[in-house]
Amino acid sequence: MSDLRFEHVDAEATLQDWQHVHNTIIPTAVLSLDEVRERVRRHRLEVAYLDDALVGCSTVRPPTSEASVATVIARVLPAHRRRGIGAQLYARGLEQARKLGADVIETVVLATNPDGLRFAHAHGFVEVDRYVLPGDSVPFIDLRLA
Template sequence: MRPDGGDAVLTDWQHVHNVIIATEPLSVEEIRVRAHRNRLTATYHGDTLVGCSTVRPPADDRATATVIIRVLPEHRRQGFGEQMYVEALATAYEIGARVIETVVLASNEEGLRFAERHGYVEIDRYILDGDTTPFIDLRLTDTAG
């Protein structure tokens, strides 16, 4: 895994995000802004990009962090998501999270199953202006970090 910082990592992070969240593509400039407040990581198997993760630090009195894992479709079911999740969850707890949430695009059925297998339950569903596919907010039910 390579943490945020360099343009190559940001570009790779952008690629994964835009493949998986094609309804809300981000520019490199938008990602640079996010990188100032979030922990962005691109994950590789050797030199091959397999996914990216985001940890949004707690910014409220509930100490809620958001952990998002994205694995490119051709690299799913190979253990990469699990490794990325363990690292991102540890980071969230290290920076003070007591509550963990995630967000998954409703059309990403594999991502929803992954979240549910890890103990997340749906807490909200919403559609962004101009979109037709809902995003689903989920909360980890066992938050003993």
């Protein structure tokens, strides 16, 4: 693989890149830049580049004070899937979650993303819940690492 690099989301360009990947993969829950700015204050966000091309992003929602459950989400743009990028994003996110004290790891996948579901199942996740956001029709699937 060419030069795959990861950048922490902390500048306007990386905010926009993270937003682009998220909104491409989750078109039913499009986020504004202000919403991404708010998320970067609560979560660990990264973007991934292959050479100079944006290929994916990740989110780590740290464990809350009342539970040691963290959420790790890896997203790869469709044109760059099945090359190991998601596995690297996921491994980085899992390592971060564990360093933050997570004992339980969860992820969430939009039901219309069969590649994401296959990836989650292949990495040991099992479905624990489905829900639809208000005004939406496509369910999100919560999965937990078995």
